[in-house]
Amino acid sequence: MPLDPYTDDDLNYNNPQSRTSLEHNDPEAVVELISTYVDGWDDYEVIFLGYPIWFGQAAKPVYTFVANNDFNNKTVIPFCASGGSGIGTSDQNLAALSNGGGMAGGDAFFKQRIRF
Ligand SMILES: Cc1cc2nc3c(=O)[nH]c(=O)nc-3n(C[C@H](O)[C@H](O)[C@H](O)COP(=O)(O)O)c2cc1C
Numbered sequence: 001m002p003l004d005p006y007t008d009d010d011l012n013y014n015n016p017q018s019r020t021s022l023e024h025n026d027p028e029a030v031v032e033l034i035s036t037y038v039d040g041w042d043d044y045e046v047i048f049l050g051y052p053i054w055f056g057q058a059a060k061p062v063y064t065f066v067a068n069n070d071f072n073n074k075t076v077i078p079f080c081a082s083g084g085s086g087i088g089t090s091d092q093n094l095a096a097l098s099n100g101g102g103m104a105g106g107d108a109f110f111k112q113r114i115r116f
Contacts, residue, residue, distance in 0.1 A: 031060045036064060045074060
């Protein structure tokens with residue numbers, strides 16, 4: 001969960017000045033989360049990573065989660081909710097981010113994709 005919760009105004013994607021719009025347009029923007037810690041993380045081999053699509057990509061807070069966890073040697077199965085658009089390149093962009101976060105074997109990060 002974001003440390004600073006999103007208000008309805010923040011979530012207004014029709015306003016180019018809303019918080020989510022500004023965060024989406026700023027590649028440097030980082031959304032701080034209350035916690036990125038998952039109990040027993042090291043014991044999991046398969047991670048189902050679900051997120052809403054914002055502006056055709058994963059919602060920005062998900063980036064913080066991915067960047068702050070070690071996905072090395074895990075099979076990640078991404079899935080998304082959206083208003084209609086598909087998962088698009090969102091999973092690939094999260095995989096690239098995880099490399100930047102010091103993850104080894106990033107190419108195999110998303111071994112499978114599920115589309116709804
Ligand atoms: C800031 C923002 C941007 C969004 N951008 C998209 C988008 O590009 N494509 C899309 O299909 N849905 C978009 N949505 C809709 C969300 O994906 C959708 O609300 C979310 O998956 C949750 O589904 P629900 O509203 O039915 O609970 C956006 C929603 C928000 C708040």
